[in-house]
Amino acid sequence: xxxxxxxxxxxxxxxxxxxxxxxxxxxxxxxxxxxxxxxxxxxxxxxxxxxxxxxxxxxxxxxxxxxxxxxxxxxxxxxxxxxxxxxxxxxxxxxxxxxxxxxxxxxxxxxxxxxxxxxxxxxxxxxxxxxxxxxxxxxxxxxxxxxxxxxxxxxxxxxxxxxxxxxxxxxxxxxxxxxxxxxxxxxxxxxxxxxxxxxxxxxxxxxxxxxxxxxxxxxxxxxxxxxxxxxxxxxxxx
Amino acid sequence: xxxxxxxxxxxxxxxxxxxxxxxxxxxxxxxxxxxxxxxxxxxxxxxxxxxxxxxxxxxxxxxxxxxxxxxxxxxxxxxxxxxxxxxxxxxxxxxxxxxxxxxxxxxxxxxxxxxxxxxxxxxxxxxxxxxxxxxxxxxxxxxxxxxxxxxxxxxxxxxxxxxxxxxxxxxxxxxxxxxxxxxxxxxxxxxxxxxxxxxxxxxxxxxxxxxxxxxxxxxxxxxxxxxxxxxxxxxxxxxxxxxxxxxxxxxxxxxxxxxxxxxx
Numbered sequence: 001x002x003x004x005x006x007x008x009x010x011x012x013x014x015x016x017x018x019x020x021x022x023x024x025x026x027x028x029x030x031x032x033x034x035x036x037x038x039x040x041x042x043x044x045x046x047x048x049x050x051x052x053x054x055x056x057x058x059x060x061x062x063x064x065x066x067x068x069x070x071x072x073x074x075x076x077x078x079x080x081x082x083x084x085x086x087x088x089x090x091x092x093x094x095x096x097x098x099x100x101x102x103x104x105x106x107x108x109x110x111x112x113x114x115x116x117x118x119x120x121x122x123x124x125x126x127x128x129x130x131x132x133x134x135x136x137x138x139x140x141x142x143x144x145x146x147x148x149x150x151x152x153x154x155x156x157x158x159x160x161x162x163x164x165x166x167x168x169x170x171x172x173x174x175x176x177x178x179x180x181x182x183x184x185x186x187x188x189x190x191x192x193x194x195x196x197x198x199x200x201x202x203x204x205x206x207x208x209x210x211x212x213x214x215x216x217x218x219x220x221x222x223x224x225x226x227x228x229x230x231x232x233x234x235x236x237x238x
Numbered sequence: 239x240x241x242x243x244x245x246x247x248x249x250x251x252x253x254x255x256x257x258x259x260x261x262x263x264x265x266x267x268x269x270x271x272x273x274x275x276x277x278x279x280x281x282x283x284x285x286x287x288x289x290x291x292x293x294x295x296x297x298x299x300x301x302x303x304x305x306x307x308x309x310x311x312x313x314x315x316x317x318x319x320x321x322x323x324x325x326x327x328x329x330x331x332x333x334x335x336x337x338x339x340x341x342x343x344x345x346x347x348x349x350x351x352x353x354x355x356x357x358x359x360x361x362x363x364x365x366x367x368x369x370x371x372x373x374x375x376x377x378x379x380x381x382x383x384x385x386x387x388x389x390x391x392x393x394x395x396x397x398x399x400x401x402x403x404x405x406x407x408x409x410x411x412x413x414x415x416x417x418x419x420x421x422x423x424x425x426x427x428x429x430x431x432x433x434x435x436x437x438x439x440x441x442x443x444x445x446x447x448x449x450x451x452x453x454x455x456x457x458x459x460x461x462x463x464x465x466x467x468x469x470x471x472x473x474x475x476x477x478x479x480x481x482x483x484x485x486x487x488x489x490x491x492x493x494x495x496x497x498x499x500x501x502x
Contacts, residue, residue, distance in 0.1 A: 052415030070414035070472035132339035133361030163364035
């Protein structure tokens with residue numbers, strides 16, 4: 001049985017190129033595992049950057065309560081903390097930023113701020129963290145969201161926290177990519193169908209070719225279990 | 239000169255309405271002993287500043303101590319999820335959320351530490367945050383004419399930082415991730431340190447590892463073992479899930495008061 005967390009982690013890892021500088025923040029176990037997986041498989045020279053500032057931590061003992069703790073600095077090779085990761089992105093040196101949000105539109109806009117009015121919100125969300133500056137300045141902003149429904153993928157956003165260089169969005173159902181400024185379905189995960197994606201997306205979906213996301217390989221699954229024996233990648237699905 | 243004092247006395251130096259910077263990041267090394275004492279003293283109108291906050295912001299909102307929160311992200315992260323008290327307080331209009339990108343909090347603190355009124359930042363080109371908040375404004379590069387966004391300086395009246403080690407003069411060492419605490423100490427008018435361990439006056443002079451926060455920026459040192467709990471303190475203890483859950487299950491202010499009193 002293919003679990004959505006494994007498919008998502010693998011799908012996100014494959015978007016990392018060898019040599020990329022890659023950042024993830026708080027509440028980000030899935031991308032943290034994806035970076036470690038990419039480094040353990042096809043992208044050994046990717047550079048793992050994070051909030052506490054541990055550059056390329058070696059086999060960190062992942063914790064469930066945070067993706068920004070000392071486990072990422074204890075076995076790191078150098079210290080390059082959040083402030084400097086932002087600076088790197090500002091001067092054009094950050095290849096990939098993994099970010100999330102609560103609403104996305106079909107032009108790659110992200111809302112992580114409020115549902116309703118900004119000043120008197122119906123729902124106050126946690127906030128975009130680095131999104132408003134990283135999405136426009138990182139070369140590729142890759143988004144993930146473990147919910148895929150019509151409220152998440154919406155025709156219009158209540159609030160635009162950020163727009164910019166979103167290139168991909170990974171969900172439990174599919175992978176979207178930005179094509180000529182429009183979010184299109186790149187591949188549907190083997191556990192879903194294009195009809196299910198369409199039914200759960202609040203705008204008409206389009207695609208160039210109907211592709212299936214290649215399932216995780218044995219080697220990828222082995223590496224996942226090795227990196228993340230505590231299954232932190234599944235936290236958002238528990 | 240010793241600046242060591244009891245926790246209650248140190249927190250009494252923070253007036254109602256203070257612009258208050260908080261050290262740590264989410265459930266990592268939050269200055270919880272100090273925050274609990276601020277709640278016990280029933281502070282009002284605090285204006286909190288943090289890049290990514292969690293329990294300390296949620297608790298102070300629950301206790302009615304907060305007027306506004308300047309932050310990029312407020313949550314307990316995935317495992318312990320949303321800050322419901324913060325969220326409700328903002329939705330009810332009791333607390334004003336000044337949403338930043340984490341970097342704009344950093345930039346605002348840098349401006350304060352450099353003694354300048356604002357800091358230009360990239361990004362934010364296409365964000366509703368710019369129009370929605372008066373602490374962002376477009377600014378023109380006088381040399382090239384390029385338009386950037388400026389973020390207004392944030393100079394906290396005081397910041398509270400929990401450290402693993404401090405001496406009685408106020409020199410403090412943070413082990414493991416330092417997050418934005420060193421910058422916070424430079425940007426704030428004064429710094430209050432709570433520490434897991436108080437070392438002797440010669441400790442840092444004889445150590446190859448020097449303090450991150452020098453004594454002359456610090457106005458109080460408090461001995462506070464487990465002073466970050468129930469959040470984690472790197473190298474010493476992890477999150478106390480049981481205690482955190484007990485807090486999250488509190489439903490009203492009477493229960494909160496009892497919970498705070500038990501921890502005094």
